[in-house]
Amino acid sequence: MVKPASRIENIPPYLFARIDKKKAEARKKGLDLIDFGVGDPDIPTPQNIITRMKEAVDDSANHRYPSYEGMFEFRKAVADWYKKRFSVDLNPADEVVALIGSKEGIAHMPWAYIDNDDIALIPSPGYPVYKIMTLLTGGNPYIMPLKEENHFLPKYDDIPASILDKAKIMFLNYPNNPTGAHADDDFYERSLWIAREYDILICHDAAYSEIAYDGYTPRSILEFDKNKKYCVEFHSLSKTYCMTGWRIGFVVGNKEAVSNLGKLKTNIDSGVFQAIQYAGIEALTGDQSSVEIMKKTFQKRRDMVVNGLNSIGIHVEKPKATFYIWAKVPKGYTSADFCEKIIEEQGIVVTPGSGFGEEGEGYFRISITINEKRIAEAIERLKMVRF
Incomplete structure (x- = not known):
C-alpha cells in the first residue's frame, strides 16, 4: 500500500x-x-426555500457547470441582505464569493495566505478547522486562549509583539462556537486596531449571527472596518435557514482577499449547484x-x-x-x-x-x-x- x-x-x-x-x-x-x-x-428547511429549489432543479439551464464565484444574482442577494441587515455596502462583483458552505471557505483561507512557518492566530476553544487547516498549509497556529474570566474573548495584550509582527491572519468567531459567547463593540474596535497596527487579515466566522436571544442583535465586523481593508467575513445559510445539508454559504469583505480565495477555489472546485443558489436567493430575500x-x-x-x-x-x-x-x-x-x-x-x-x-x-x-x-x-x- x-x-x-x-x-x-x-x-x-x-x-x-x-x-x-x-x-x-x-x-x-x-x-x-x-x-x-x-x-x-x-x-x-422553510417550505418557500424547498419550493424554489424544486423549481430550479426542473430547469435544465441549471444542470450545467455554475460560475466559479457564484451567480451574480446570488451575490447581489448577499449584498442586499448585508445592506439591510448591517448597513454595510458590498459590491457583488468583487466583494462577494459563493461558497460550498462556509466550512469550505474557512478551510481554504489558510491556503490562500499561509506559507511554511507563517503564523495564524487561532482561538481556543474554537472550530477545529481553523487550526487543522493552518497546520496542513505548513503554518504555525498561535493559540489565543478564550477564558471564561474574559468572557471567552482573546486578550490581545497577552500576545507578544513578536508574534503579532509575524502573524498574517487571525480567525475570530462571534457569536462563538463552542462557548456561545458574544462580542461587544469595544472588542471589534480593538480587533481592528490590532489588524491595522500589525497588518493582519481578520477572518471572521459569523455563521451564528442570526441566532440570538433576549434582545441581543449581533453585529458584523465589517460595520467597524468601513473601508473593508482588513477583514473578510464568512457566512453560512446552514444555521439561519436550517440548510446544513444544502452546502451553501459566502465570503464577503476585502476584495483582494475575496479574490485570492476565489482564485484558489477555481483550481479546487467548480462552484455551487445553481439550483441551490436560487434556493439561497429565496432564503435571503424571501419571507423571514x-x-x-x-x-x-x-x-x-x-x-x-x-x-x-x-x-x-x-x-x-x-x-x-x-x-x-x-x-x-x-x-x-x-x-x-x-x-x-x-x-x-x-x-x-x-x-x-x-x-x-x-x-x-x-x-x-x-x-x-x-x-x-x-x-x-x-x-x-x-x-x-x-x-
Whole structure:
C-alpha cells in the first residue's frame, strides 16, 4: 500500500468522527441515544426555500457547470441582505464569493495566505478547522486562549509583539462556537486596531449571527472596518435557514482577499449547484418569519437545558446567541471522561470541550438541536448519574 502524505498521518481524527465512533459503540449495546453532539438543526428547511429549489432543479439551464464565484444574482442577494441587515455596502462583483458552505471557505483561507512557518492566530476553544487547516498549509497556529474570566474573548495584550509582527491572519468567531459567547463593540474596535497596527487579515466566522436571544442583535465586523481593508467575513445559510445539508454559504469583505480565495477555489472546485443558489436567493430575500420562529424554538430549548443543568448542580449562564450551551464538567473529571461516562451510563451524547482545543479542557458542549421532549428526558437521565 502506498504510504500517505505525512500531513494526512499527522491530522488527528475530526472531532465529530470520534464522537460517531462512540455513538456506534453505544448503539451496539442497545442504548437509546439522545444526541446533543453535532450542531445540526432538527427544524426543517422553510417550505418557500424547498419550493424554489424544486423549481430550479426542473430547469435544465441549471444542470450545467455554475460560475466559479457564484451567480451574480446570488451575490447581489448577499449584498442586499448585508445592506439591510448591517448597513454595510458590498459590491457583488468583487466583494462577494459563493461558497460550498462556509466550512469550505474557512478551510481554504489558510491556503490562500499561509506559507511554511507563517503564523495564524487561532482561538481556543474554537472550530477545529481553523487550526487543522493552518497546520496542513505548513503554518504555525498561535493559540489565543478564550477564558471564561474574559468572557471567552482573546486578550490581545497577552500576545507578544513578536508574534503579532509575524502573524498574517487571525480567525475570530462571534457569536462563538463552542462557548456561545458574544462580542461587544469595544472588542471589534480593538480587533481592528490590532489588524491595522500589525497588518493582519481578520477572518471572521459569523455563521451564528442570526441566532440570538433576549434582545441581543449581533453585529458584523465589517460595520467597524468601513473601508473593508482588513477583514473578510464568512457566512453560512446552514444555521439561519436550517440548510446544513444544502452546502451553501459566502465570503464577503476585502476584495483582494475575496479574490485570492476565489482564485484558489477555481483550481479546487467548480462552484455551487445553481439550483441551490436560487434556493439561497429565496432564503435571503424571501419571507423571514421562519427565522423568528426558529429563534423562539431555540430560546425555549436553551432555557430548558440551562434550568435543567442548574437544577442538578452544573451551573451555567444563559448564552445570548448560538444554539450551544458551554458548561464545566463536574470536579474530578476530564472533558473526555465525563462525556464517556454519560454516554455509557445514560446514552446522552455531548461534545468534550477538549475536542475544540486545549483551552476547552474542563468543559463540554451541548447542542440544542433536538426537540423539547428529548431535552426533558435527557435532564431526567442526567439526574440519575452520580457525579
